[in-house]
Amino acid sequence: MSAQNQNFQNSAMRQLYNLANTENRLTLGGYGEVNFNGYNGKSNQIDVKRLVLLFAYKFDDRVQFVTEVEYEHVKEVYVEQAFLNYAINTNVNIRAGLMLVPMGIINEYHEATTFNGVERPSLDGKIIPTTWREIGIGVSGKSNELSFRYQLYAMNGFVSFNEGYVLRGTDGLRKGRQKGAESVNSDINLSAKIEYYGLPNIRFGLAAYMGKTQTTEIDNPATQVGLTMLGADYRYIKGRFSSRGQWAQSSLKDVAAYNAAGNTDLGSQMGGYYLEAAYNLLPLTNRQRLDFFVRYEDFDTHKKTEGTLEDNAEFHRKETTIGFSYHIAPGAVFKADYQHKKTAAPIDAVAQFNVGVGFFF
């Protein structure tokens, strides 16, 4: 379809439905979660974990600005997304600004009502460091003929050295997120994801991210590592049953030199998976939904180590979460779950009890 054709279609339709009013240009929304985490042997925590306000403004039928302003723990303010979307036609958009990295499920779909568990899957913190967002530019779109969605962006990457060594073994790349705030940039990274929704009830995703980390010492190669992250995921919903799963793995280069220079313990490969199944205990005719779910996670931020660095078995986590998501109305959920967290190290497993409320409008 030509751009001209697309334009006239939109304007024709807009006239037909009298949509050309300015009142509809601004969309407001929000989501958030308030959580209680109960621990064994230490004090509990109660937290307004996040409150996110969504603003979207439509300049015309092709150009839209989307932003999410996030309050974390009440007092920390972040801009989670801030990008312009320019729809060239129905299948191709140019997108630029602060964007979510398309990797896994939760990083892009993380509103509390869209996932089970008071807390996000731990893999989506330690391996895929949600909410992972950086500044970049690229294309996104879909083909409803072929039932696939695609995203391809050139983005800024994790910072590995910012007047000091940043990355470490326990949570891999997480501390390297720059979140678009006065970001260090020395190398461009590439991020891509394709999703297939051509089969009934199920959706598949495949993602890749590659590049080098960012450094403030561009002449010192021991301050950077190479990174390739791959991810695969599925989401299945049929009737009262739903299931999802995710696999992600990062392979890092030049880690031995980085660890030696920074006296750090970054793994050279990290990854793992989770599988989750849920069943709605209420009839489908009920407006409310009570999902009982079980999730199992197995991931390791020291899947491989380089040089003299010893594998830390405590970084190999195996976690089981079992609980309920009680959707009292579309967009409002009460959650409760129990987590059993153990590691490959010969230390006792820990238990955690969580309760939370979530909303999305």
Add this chain to the structure above:
Amino acid sequence: MKIFSFSALWLSTSLALASVFVLPLSQKAEKEINKTFDVTQTTLNLVLTQDYEGIGHEHFFRVLHEEKLLGYAYFGEAPSKTDTFEYLVVFDVNFKVKKTKVLVYKEDYGGEIGSKRWLKQFTDKSPENRFEYRQNIAAISGATISVKSMTEAMNNLMISLDSWRNNGDPHKI
């Protein structure tokens, strides 16, 4: 009964909306309707003279080919995550759904509802049928808002059409 050509229809609609511009016809909508009935040209005329229980009279058309009634077409609008989208429902003469098509989807999120496979779930359904998310209409992960929106819009359309058919003769208006 006044018969409009498709292009004249847009003109009259735009005049009705107090626009001073002559609008070109929606080639995409026309193409879809023609393709659905396997003809090269159709004319549309308004079915209703005033709105009926959520059916906007300017959205609802008879589809004719050489003055023979082929079926009906309904142009609807429903909300997506941060915008609205426009869709077309084509019915046969007995109001059985022949085709559902998302004509214009203006944002990236939720565009999966334009999937032919997903929209086929509405095909062959009649105004007596009801649509319920996750009951007889499949979910699409990642497009929940638009899926629910389209399902609700189709359900409301069927309820209104059912009521209208039971309260009057659709072929006489």
